Amino acid sequence: MGKSIVTLRKKAISKGRMSLYLDFYPPVWDESLNDFSRREFLKLYIYLKPADQYQKLANAENLHAAEMIRARRQNEINKAEIYSPFEKEQLQLQARGNESFLKYYKKLGQKKEGNNLSIWNCAIRHFEIFLGGKDLLFKDVTVTLIEDFRDYLVKAKSMRKNKKQLSRNTALSYYNKIKTTLKGAYREDKLKTDINAKIGSIKELESQRSFMTIEETRRLFATPCPNDLVRKISMFSVLTGIRYVDIAKLVWSEIQYIENDGYYVIFRQKKTEGAESMPISEEAFSLLGKRRGEKELVFKGLNKWDVDRVLPVWVALSGIRKHITFHCFRHTYATLQITAGTDIFTVSKMLGHRSVKTTQVYARVIDQKKRDAANRISLD
Structure with missing residues (x-):
């Protein structure tokens, strides 16, 4: 793998100023974005054409501060490159833990088609309601959380106009979607433990099946x-x-x-x-x-x-x-x-x-x- 490089760059903005930012290659994990990024804006500015001594002094101070931050970031990355395999694995797990489980769930559902897609969408919507409109990171997915969601589904109301309670088998179908997602996440090493293997299920009720003699x-x-x-x-x-x-x-x-x-x-x-x-x-x-x-x-x-x-x-x-x-x-x-x-x-x-x-x-x-x-x- 090539050496990671942090470069100080400038971007023109309003009022004749330039914003200072760092360019990372390859990209690094940004917790605020919950994603990998190549840029870190420093909220430091310089004047493109300094009008007086004060603006020249401000330019010098901000460029010095930006260079110090760049050097610190480069050192942090260099240290990451000399981590032991175990330390690197732990850092990777930490980075994956900060990814969005809800986003992963939705992406998995988008791959479905027809009636199956509709069922997945309903299951995801109920999970969003259960989360209260908040995001959910992989590191926050626990056995207790998923079992609480199971209890929610057993008592949940349909999103249709009739607002009837979900049938037991519908609740089971929705719950199986989150179980499938947990299996995939564990298989892809996004979850540290096999949560799906530890959670209970919803007992299926035998449905009445009409047939002809x-x-x-x-x-x-x-x-x-x-x-x-x-x-x-x-x-x-x-x-x-x-x-x-x-x-x-x-x-x-x-x-x-x-x-x-x-x-x-x-x-x-x-x-x-x-x-x-x-x-x-x-x-x-x-x-x-x-x-x-x-x-x-x-x-x-x-x-x-x-x-x-x-x-x-x-x-x-x-x-x-x-x-x-x-x-x-x-x-x-x-x-x-x-x-x-x-x-x-x-x-x-x-x-x-x-x-x-x-x-x-x-x-x-x-x-x-x-x-x-x-x-x-x-x-x-």
Whole structure:
């Protein structure tokens, strides 16, 4: 590494004066800016064209004072260059500790897309409210602080107009964003300790998942749909378990055929960002229509507003009395697979779940249905 240099420089300002400042190369950490900087303004001035003896004397005194400060700063930097590796590491940790954790959190959130970006933004906004509008430095991030934020989320109100209390699972989702940020910060050595490993979590409440039985599913698809494209993607979701967001962005290059094996959908899940290679049935493939350009959308002309408008009407026409959203087709796929005898680990992989625990809710639904069926027969 080249030697660090501190240079005294001048900058023209108002009233025929010049401001004296130091130029650091390479830049040094400035605590007042909470960032690295090449300049330190000394609040010392000289006259460009001194009008009298007093201004000449002032110039000489201020230039001398500025040079003394420059020499002192150069000595400080030179001393830093002879620190031991341990001392340098401690100085680096100290410098990182003075960086903004909140700024780092926001920067991480800005990398997200779509609905995930919206969730991150809400999570960050709640963290800002919790901090009372203040910044938070890495050195001030503690287990106690994060657990206090967890307690805040459990009782927090929604930022929507209804101002309802956040659901437990929404609070958990927001809390997981700060945990992800803590993991990244520790991995990048911005935090001295793995705070994420030391903090508690928010217990997830099992959500009620609506789905259709095989009889209801057949009845729905036997009922004429006001929009044929909505019918096709609905059937495709029931047959594959793929989410609407992934169906909507599906392009023909992601539909592949493997000799002596069959058709596959090879894509990256938008929600989890996980790469998936999913086998699909001939029936599911038949819904895709004629193959077009590799980069063209498979379901061209798809509009979420049309889906949300048509689906309730179609479900009502079929005589199904359940509240069915498009995401319920994914739940239907999972429950029908488990009902048909597919093991939970395979279903978990087919759904792209990171953990089998996420899939177990479907198994519990099926177990409850079996219990309900058993209790229907009584000889009393």
